[in-house]
Amino acid sequence: MNERELVLDALLAITRDGEYSHIVLKNMLDLYQYLDKQKRAFITRVVNGTLERQIEIDYIISRFSSVKIQKMKPVIRTILRFGVYQLKYMDSVPDSAVCNEAVKLAEKRGFRGLKGFVNGVLRNVSRNLDHISYPGKEDPVSYLSVKESLPEWLVKLWLESYDVETIEKMGEAFLMPEALTVRFDPGKITRDALILRLAKEGVEARKIPGVPCGLYLSGIDYLGALPSFQEGLFQVQDISSMQVALLADPKKGDQVLDVCAAPGGKALHMAELLQGTGHVEARDLSGQKVELIRENIARSGLTNIEAVCHDATLPDPDWKEKADILIADLPCSGLGVLGRKPDLKLRMTPGSAEELAGLQRRILGVVKDYVKPGGKLLYSTCTIHKKENEENARWFVEQFPEYTLIQEEQRLPGRDVGDGFYIAMFRKE
Numbered sequence: 562m563n564e565r566e567l568v569l570d571a572l573l574a575i576t577r578d579g580e581y582s583h584i585v586l587k588n589m590l591d592l593y594q595y596l597d598k599q600k601r602a603f604i605t606r607v608v609n610g611t612l613e614r615q616i617e618i619d620y621i622i623s624r625f626s627s628v629k630i631q632k633m634k635p636v637i638r639t640i641l642r643f644g645v646y647q648l649k650y651m652d653s654v655p656d657s658a659v660c661n662e663a664v665k666l667a668e669k670r671g672f673r674g675l676k677g678f679v680n681g682v683l684r685n686v687s688r689n690l691d692h693i694s695y696p697g698k699e700d701p702v703s704y705l706s707v708k709e710s711l712p713e714w715l716v717k718l719w720l721e722s723y724d725v726e727t728i729e730k731m732g733e734a735f736l737m738p739e740a741l742t743v744r745f746d747p748g749k750i751t752r753d754a755l756i757l758r759l760a761k762e763g764v765e766a767r768k769i770p771g772v773p774c775g776l777y778l779s780g781i782d783y784l785g786a787l788p789s790f791q792e793g794l795f796q797v798q799d800i801s802s803m804q805v806a807l808l809a810d811p812k813k814g815d816q817v818l819d820v821c822a823a824p825g826g827k828a829l830h831m832a833e834l835l836q837g838t839g840h841v842e843a844r845d846l847s848g849q850k851v852e853l854i855r856e857n858i859a860r861s862g863l864t865n866i867e868a869v870c871h872d873a874t875l876p877d878p879d880w881k882e883k884a885d886i887l888i889a890d891l892p893c894s895g896l897g898v899l900g901r902k903p904d905l906k907l908r909m910t911p912g913s914a915e916e917l918a919g920l921q922r923r924i925l926g927v928v929k930d931y932v933k934p935g936g937k938l939l940y941s942t943c944t945i946h947k948k949e950n951e952e953n954a955r956w957f958v959e960q961f962p963e964y965t966l967i968q969e970e971q972r973l974p975g976r977d978v979g980d981g982f983y984i985a986m987f988r989k990e
């Protein structure tokens with residue numbers, strides 16, 4: 562198997578068989594550990610890049626193919642897609658090599674009769690790449706959909722709330738490579754000491770302006786192998802996610818309940834801010850997820866936090882009016898993190914986002930009982946979808962007038978730093 566065959570198999574598993582890109586890539590790279598670093602990087606880049614740009618790539622192919630994309634055999638369609646990705650976005654690969662390898666691969670996979678078709682489409686794309694006309698701004702849906710590779714339904718949804726320029730900036734931010742963001746406990750190690758420590762381990766760490774507990778890391782091959790990570794000196798967490806515990810601002814001795822906590826990012830942050838006092842109960846739905854939280858707790862060395870398996874849709878009378886702070890970081894459509902999940906926009910449908918808004922309401926309706934009078938409830942999602950965010954917050958205060966919305970923020974990629982993220986903080990009277 563050469564690296565292009567592996568790319569083909571990975572993309573077929575994701576787009577034809579519905580598997581998740583991060584799992585397919587992880588399993589493949591684990592299995593083919595003997596491949597050199599360059600080939601592994603090629604596989605990751607071409608698979609993720611082709612998914613990220615699939616909508617634009619299909620538009621390009623449709624300019625040069627008499628056969629409609631959806632009518633093509635999945636193998637041929639996929640070979641064309643990642644061929645076009647290399648032609649347009651990878652200068653390091655000569656166009657002739659892209660075309661020749663694609664033709665060889667089509668033949669190897671039993672499509673000898675379609676060699677001419679694959680060759681014709683890719684050579685035509687290669688010759689005319691600079692002259693393709695894209696939809697103009699007078700048709701904002703097609704313009705944004707093709708230019709930023711966003712599904713049309715999503716563009717239409719966002720156009721109800723944001724202008725073309727804002728969506729364009731978000732789309733561009735999603736397509737930019739992202740640095741790894743981590744959070745550390747300044748009570749445990751200073752920022753400069755951690756930067757120095759990471760440098761000794763071969764990792765470049767950069768300060769994040771305005772975020773004293775965060776760093777951008779680069780130059781990491783395998784995070785789990787870093788001694789500083791194993792020692793629990795930092796946790797992987799996006800800047801937007803850090804805002805939840807910072808906004809909650811726990812006081813010493815507070816009782817905190819996080820009802821959807823895996824892998825534990827926000828719950829651990831709360832436990833750190835409590836400085837060894839109070840207690841955090843970090844819950845999630847399955848044993849597997851709870852195990853993830855436990856691993857992170859063990860690595861952190863924190864003792865004022867425990868992980869518990871509990872379905873947030875089921876009432877728990879033991880917690881009635883016990884929480885000073887309740888964190889409801891609920892399952893959501895994830896439209897704020899499209900940059901990190903390149904296949905998400907291809908599998909998400911307007912219907913699935915609606916369903917999640919319903920689940921969020923169900924959970925909020927149950928967990929609202931756990932907050933003490935005077936306590937705080939923080940509702941957050943990593944999405945950009947009014948139904949799941951602002952509309953749910955309005956619904957919540959209407960249904961449960963004992964709560965007041967005291968702060969609300971929708972963070973947008975390209976406009977704000979970090980992931981697209983929504984936080985609403987309510988106080989119970």
Ligand SMILES: C[S@@+](CC[C@H](N)C(=O)[O-])C[C@H]1O[C@@H](n2cnc3c(N)ncnc32)[C@H](O)[C@@H]1O
Binds near residue numbers: 820874892
């Ligand atoms: C957005 S993630 C939480 C991220 C986490 N708060 C953090 O900061 O690391 C949502 C979590 O909700 C969990 N979940 C989904 N349905 C649930 C339910 N009915 N009860 C409890 N947890 C649930 C998922 O397993 C997932 O881990």
